[in-house]
Amino acid sequence: MGVAFKDRQPVRMVALVHEGAPHELKRSFDALVAWAGPKGLLQQSRQALALYLTNMMTTPVADQRSYAGFILEEGEVVTPEAPFLEVTVPGGRHAMTLYRGPYAEIGVGWREVYAAIAAHGETPANQPPFEINLNNPRTTPPEDLLTEIWVPLA
DSSP: OOEEEEEEOOEEEEEEEEESOGGGHHHHHHHHHHHHGGGTOOOTTOOEEEEEOSOTTTSOGGGOEEEEEEEOOTTOOOOOOTTEEEEEEOOEEEEEEEEESOGGGTHHHHHHHHHHHHHTTOOBOSSOOEEEEOSOTTTSOGGGOEEEEEEEBO
16 A cells, blocks of 8 residues: 655535444435435546544444544535534644555555644644545455555655
């Protein structure tokens, strides 16, 4: 895989709060798709983003929170109504890896990113890490799924 250290710009996303384990995010993404589709917001190039608000390793499953969302294009205007909202993902310096494979095994990528952060003497920032799905899990075989894993740095 390999880990890179990069600066990135903030991005906006339309999102839904997800409560529970990360492997259950599909239900929140399904609800987002059901809302966004009829509004014409599901472009072919739309990327999904999962922003993890709690530490998924130490927070009890019942208390885990994240956002399931779609990245908005620069200047795109969307007026979400509750329970959907617009969220800005902060920019800045990040550690990033590209994970290829099933979501069920993505922990391998996360461990690699955090090991590289420590090995390079970097420190994770007090900001949520996130994943960007680069292809569609409905049409892509699990072994070919591509996911960027981003961890903000202090």
